[in-house]
Amino acid sequence: MADEIKLPIQLIEIESDFIGQRIDNFLIARLRGVPKSVIYRVLRKGEVRVNKKRIKPEYKLQENDVVRVPPLTVAAEPDAVSVKLSLVQQLEQHILYEDADLIVLNKPSGMAVHGGSGLQFGVIEALRALRPQAKSLELVHRLDRDTSGCLLIAKKRSALTALHAQLRDKTVEKKYWALVAGDWDNKVRKVTDALRKNTLQSGERVVKVDEVGGKPSETRFRILQRYQQGTLVEAFPVTGRTHQIRVHTACKGHPIACDDKYGDNHFSQQMQQLGLQRLFLHAKILSFVHPGTQTTIRIEAPLDQQLADALSKLTRK
Incomplete structure (x- = not known):
C-alpha cells in the first residue's frame, strides 16, 4: 500500500492565469495524487465550494474566486528529483529558448518526457526541480523517449492553453x-x-x-x-x-x-x-x-x- 498523506481543508484564491478553467480540471492539476474519481465525488457531493456555494464540475473559474477544498487523502509524493543529479544539471545546457511564458528544450535521446513505467522522473519532473518558482510547468506536446530535439514546455496555464489551440489548428x-x-x-x-x-x-x-x-x-x-x-x-x-x-x-x-x-x-x-x-x-x-x-x-x-x-x-x- 502506497504511503498516504491527509491534506487539511484548503482555501485557494484564483489568480488571473486560471480564469476560465473548469473547476474539475483545475483540481485534477492541482491535487496530484488524488484519483479523479475522488475529485468528482467531492464535487458531486457539494464538498467543494466556490465563494461558499456549491458548484458543478463544469463551473468556470473567475478571478478572485475562493475555492474551498475539503480534507483529502492523497498518495505521498515520490522523493523529489535531486537537482544535483548530472542528468538534471545537463538539462540546463539543453535549453534552446526561455522566457516568462515558455521553454524550448533540445531533449536528449533516451530521456522520457515524464516519469512513470518504472522511471522516477522525466524531463518535466527534472525541469520542475530546476525551476521551483515556476509553479505551472507543463508539457505542450510529447516526444518519444528515443527521439531527440525540440520539446515545448509552457510556464503558464494561459500559454499552455494558447499553444494547445495552435496544435489543434495545426x-x-x-x-x-x-x-x-x-x-x-x-x-x-x-x-x-x-x-x-x-x-x-x-x-x-x-x-x-x-x-x-x-x-x-x-x-x-x-x-x-x-x-x-x-x-x-x-x-x-x-x-x-x-x-x-x-x-x-x-x-x-x-x-x-x-x-x-x-x-x-x-x-x-x-x-x-x-x-x-x-x-x-x-x-x-x-x-x-x-x-x-x-x-x-x-x-x-x-x-x-x-x-x-x-x-x-x-x-x-
Whole structure:
C-alpha cells in the first residue's frame, strides 16, 4: 500500500492565469495524487465550494474566486528529483529558448518526457526541480523517449492553453530529420496511411497501418541528402499520431536507422558499426506563434554529436 498523506481543508484564491478553467480540471492539476474519481465525488457531493456555494464540475473559474477544498487523502509524493543529479544539471545546457511564458528544450535521446513505467522522473519532473518558482510547468506536446530535439514546455496555464489551440489548428510546424534505409523515392512526398495503436499486455505500444480501423494520418517528406547507405529525409507530421513518422517511413520500405520497434536489423547493424547507438529521429525545427508577443518563433535544435558523427561517416551520392 502506497504511503498516504491527509491534506487539511484548503482555501485557494484564483489568480488571473486560471480564469476560465473548469473547476474539475483545475483540481485534477492541482491535487496530484488524488484519483479523479475522488475529485468528482467531492464535487458531486457539494464538498467543494466556490465563494461558499456549491458548484458543478463544469463551473468556470473567475478571478478572485475562493475555492474551498475539503480534507483529502492523497498518495505521498515520490522523493523529489535531486537537482544535483548530472542528468538534471545537463538539462540546463539543453535549453534552446526561455522566457516568462515558455521553454524550448533540445531533449536528449533516451530521456522520457515524464516519469512513470518504472522511471522516477522525466524531463518535466527534472525541469520542475530546476525551476521551483515556476509553479505551472507543463508539457505542450510529447516526444518519444528515443527521439531527440525540440520539446515545448509552457510556464503558464494561459500559454499552455494558447499553444494547445495552435496544435489543434495545426499551425504549429514541427520538422524532424530521420536517416532511413534505402533510396527514398522522389515521388513519395506525402504518406497518408491510417494508423492504429495497440497496447500490449506488457504496456508496450505498437502502431500498425490499418486502413479500416486506423485513424487518418499524414506525414510530408522532403529529401535532404542521399547517401550510399541510406537517405536523410525531413519529415513534417501534419497529424500527431503515436510513432507516426517511424511507421510511415517503415511502411514505405524505408525504416529509420536503429529503430528497435519498426526497423530493419541489417540496416541498423550497419549504422551501429559507424557508432550510431540510438534512433536517428530528431525534432529539428519548431515554429509557432508566441502566446504573449504574437510573433512567430522559429527554433532549430542542433544534432547531438552521435547523429552528426554518423552522418559524417556516410558516403554522399
